[in-house]
Amino acid sequence: MMHIFSMKGKTKKKSIRTIEDAPFLYIPISQYLGETPVPGVKAGDKVMKYQQIAVSEKGLSSNVHAPVSGQVLEIKDIEFPDGTSTPCIVIQNDFQETTEKLLYFNTDDLSPEQLLNIIRTNGIVGEGGAQFPTAVKYTLDGHKIDIFIVNGTECEPYLTSDYAVMAERTQELFEGIGFINRILNADSIVISIEEQNKELQKAFAPYLQQAEYRNVRVAILPNEYPQGGELQLIKSVTGKELGRFQRPREAGIIVSNVGTVHAIYEAVKNGRPLISRIITISGEEAAHYGNYEVKIGTPVEHITKSLGLDSGNIRIVLGGPMMGKAVNDPSVPITKGSSGILFLKKEAVKRSNCISCGYCVDVCPMHLMPMKFEENYRKGKYFNLEKYSISSCIECAACEYICPSNVPLIESIKEGKLKLKELANAIQ
Structure with a gap:
């Protein structure tokens, strides 16, 4: 791991605000790389806020709910910054806030199975970026959980949305932790934060x-960086170094992002499905810095217009500067895993050939050889990519950050993974 400039100063102390609802929302049906949920609505249907609009029937998927009331215009594919095409339910907002009745429970009487079902029903996924279905993660299959780690280690530069949740919604966070541990029954619970955020201890005390x-x-x-990666965090907190393909629960460990914990609080306490999340707006070209609660499905272009931001000759990144993806289509929406939008200067990067310095190997948290990914991708030797375990790469971009030659390592890794997927599908 390595130290990088945090760039969090302009948003860290900003209170959470809201962004006005968009007239059109593009709600992704698929929130994870597993099975795609089945749409429960069609073009022309009227929907209410909180209504379930896509159903998880099997596999690694999660339910999807309407963030606003209105009319379904269509279901269409939208290309996301990572190159994948995802079907989205397009809703025209009627701004009536017609709301489906929410279910409330006596939380004291809820069993672990009932709590798990509430998480599943309300479409809770990991908000740290991966969007793994939380109900699946908490299905223990007989494993004993020794430690539950609440991941507040927001190591990406600029981003402070997790900090805002921990600082402003502390009671809700702790109540969410309590609900979750009635499922996990972990012996120990650890809230991880970075040294630069140690003042949060006063809020927690x-x-x-x-x-x-x-x-x-x-x-x-x-x-x-990347201290907040699941495997890296587990090692920092517990000292255990898990294998690349070992599931944390098999080692008696569960990790959840603070945003996920807060979403579980909302689902259990208030019956509220996951229809919005906190994001950070930042970057040297951003006119309005801060942490904002935004509806899932809100297009990036609506956010830029609402805040009076100029999206002209700048680079827009969805997520953080290290693991985020550049936005080319402004209609791309906020997802359950979106942590921020950055407005950065467009800069021409002068790239040179690899000089075999080995810096990328030194900083790789997964102990891989990133220069081999670029070399084999450039030469079209795609099957060699898995020889060097490209599927184990978490795309943290530490290798490209440290590279003195600015070799396009991350581009090669992302494109290489897509190429391998295409080849695998062709073989099938």
């Missing part, structure tokens, strides 16, 4: 003194 949170502690980790 009143709760840590309560008997119901006696097994919760805070781990303060170095300001290193």
